[in-house]
Amino acid sequence: MSRIRLAFFGLIFSTSLHAEAVSVSDMDNKTAAADDQAQQCVLLLQNIHTGVDRAQGMVVAKRWKESQELYSTSADALPRFVQQCPAFTDQAHVLETQVKAELLQVKEAINRQHTCDEAIDHGFDLDLQTSAARRENKDPRFLDKLLVSAENSWQTAVENCTGSYHESAVSSLRAAQQARKENAELLADSPACENAYKNAVAIGDLARQAKKDRRHEESIMLYNKLHMAWNRVADNCSGPRNQMAKKEIESSSLEASNAQYCAPQWADAAEATKLLNQAKMSSAVYAERELLMNKAEVLWREAVDLCKGEPQKQAKLNADSIAKERATPLPITAITELGKHRPLPPAPAVQVTEITAPTAAPTLPVPDNKASLSAPAKVSAKIVEMPAPQTVSIPEKVNAPVVTDNTPLTVVDNVKFQGDFHSDGGKVTGSGVIEFPDGDIYRGRIIQGMRSGKGRLEWKNGQIYDGDWVDDHATGVGAILFRNGNRYQGDVVDGAPQGQGQLDLSSGDRYVGHFDRGVFNGQGTYTWKSGSFYTGAWKDGKKNGFGKTILPNGFGFEGEYLDDTETANVKRIKPKS
Structure with missing residues (x-):
């Protein structure tokens, strides 16, 4: 009996020890599993943070689409993370709030960028339409509608664009506002202004086409009419069109002079240059090429005295280029033998109204x-x-x-x-x-x-x-400085040049001689900036009577002039040896 009891108690003790050992082993396994899960949660959270950091980098680079995708991926991952890692719920909620706020900002930026792009494209399109309407001389009321739309588009761009696009939009908005302001003044102009302006634009188009087609006589007539047409615009219009007309008056005067004096000479010089270039490419003998080279340079030299403005500068460049290529002096007889010897443009008259002082x-x-x-x-x-x-x-x-x-x-x-x-x-x-x-x-x-x-x-x-x-009275000897840059020194009566004096023009030309109420009258010498000069008789601001025109190379003309035009008895003269 006692043996059975001992065996029974032994069995119980053994079972108890085994149960205790199994319990300790289960606890160790659970702790290890919990540690593994915590490490996995930390890694998952780090991955989410990495995605957010990349999204923020895309924001800095203004790569909005990529930034939106990264933020969206992070926002979708956070709820699953909370379910898997409840111990990190507080941290996940803080990060989720941040991600949602930044994602909203990115979406707003994408919307602004889309609005910005549309506004800029629309603004450019309206600006082009406005420019075309101006070229076609459209009604100011039609222009006003385009300008209002353009102003609204650029205002939208200013509000939605950033960086350089914003700066460009601000500049374009100011330009649209200024253009609309100027157009508003046109809306207030009279029908007489509108008709005068349309006529001037139409005549200008015809004049330029005639010049392009080398219809010289017609272009001369049209440019002279254009000068008159822009004077009509200046008389009937105010604001921007009046200012435009004043500029066009000066420009049309220059174009009229070039059409009459420069264009025929330019055509001859260009043709001579064309023949010279063809000779260079062919097997023409040296003597033929030299003759063509001399002729082309002479014609361009003459064009320098006949042309004004940019054509004059280009003519000089062409002549200098040929001279440099030849590398030898131009033969002394070349101008006499090869030149066209066309009459020079008249010297600009000095208007009394420009220089008279108050009496x-x-x-x-x-x-x-x-x-x-x-x-x-x-x-x-x-x-x-x-x-x-x-x-x-x-x-x-x-x-x-x-x-x-x-x-x-x-x-x-x-x-x-x-x-x-x-x-x-x-x-x-x-x-x-x-x-x-x-x-x-x-x-x-x-x-x-x-x-x-x-x-x-x-x-x-x-x-x-x-x-x-x-x-x-401003009478005696004095100096007058005009607001256009001209300067006079000499005899003065009642504020106007009267008697002997010297007028230095802002263009670089100079007149030394006799004046009558501010106009060239009597004997005098007019020297062009190019070096050519006329010395002789003047009447009412024009060459009248006997005189000489001498070119920079010494060749020239001598004889009777009538109203700036050479008469039949004008003859060529050579440089003094």
Whole structure:
């Protein structure tokens, strides 16, 4: 019995030990599995973070589509991650909130980019339509519709584009707004302006086509009409069309001159150059090529004197290129034998209206004469002085204006006096600087309200007369600087060149000789910038009477001229040996 009990207790103890060993083994396995799962969750979370980092890199590079795909992949992975790794729920929710917010921003950027692209494309299309409508001289009301649409498109682009596209959109928007503003002024123009403008555009097209087809006589006639047409536009239009007309008046005048004097010469020179190039490519003998080379250069040299503007520059380049290629001096007889000897364009006439100075000085107000102004004079209460009022001594003789920074400045009826001035019989006498309300300034001597002696009048528009004055008239010897850059030095009567003088034009040309009311009259010499010159008789601004035209190489023409045109007795002359 006792043996059975011992065996039974032994069995129980053995079973208990075995059960305890199995329990410890299960716990170890569970702990290992949990550690493995935690490591897997960490790796999964790191992979998701890596995807987000790549998406942010695409954002920086503005690769929106790729960024959207990466953010979407990360957003889809996070819910599955939470189910698989509940221990990381808090971290996953924080990351998920971040990813959703950044994905929303990317989608908005994609929408803006799409809107930006559409707005830019539409804006470009409208700009092209507007340019075409202007070329076709469409009605300003039609242009206004295009410009309104263009302005709206560029405004949309400004609001949705970034970087360089944004800057370009801002610039295009400003241009559209300015164009619409200018077009609004056209809408206000009269029917007379509209008709004048359409006529000018149509004549211009015909003139250019005639020039292209080398119909010289017709192009001359059309360019002269074009000059008149743009004058009509300037008279009837305001705003942008008026400004355009003023530019076209100058341009059409140049084109008319080139059509008459330059185009025939250019055609001959171009044909000679063509023959020269053909000879270079063939087996022509040296003497033939040399003759063609000399002829081409001579014709281009003549074109330099006959053409204006860009054609003149190109003609000189062509002539210099041929001379450089030949590498020997042009034969002295080449111009006489090979040239066309066409008459030169007339010298530009000097208009009296351009240079005449005002004959009467603005009224010079004086202090209130109720107070005696004998020397030393007290300043009337009507006058405001800087610094405080003080007595002014009357000089016995003034050789030249003397004005310093400390000279009192007196203001009377908005006319400013700086210098030594006093009342003389109720009129201003003295020397110094006078600034009138309209901005004109006179520096010099005033006697009883009239400019006298040496003085300088500076107009607000930039024109200047510096010289003699007699009884308020610019008369004697003086210099005139015109606002267009021309400068005259010589005899002057009533503000206009009268007598002997020299006129230097802003173009580089020069006239030295006799003037009559600002126009070339009598004997004089006109020298072109190119070096050619005419010396002889002038009448009413044109070559009239006996004269000589000498080219830079010494050859020229001599004889009678009538209204800038050579008569039948004009003969060629050679350089003096």
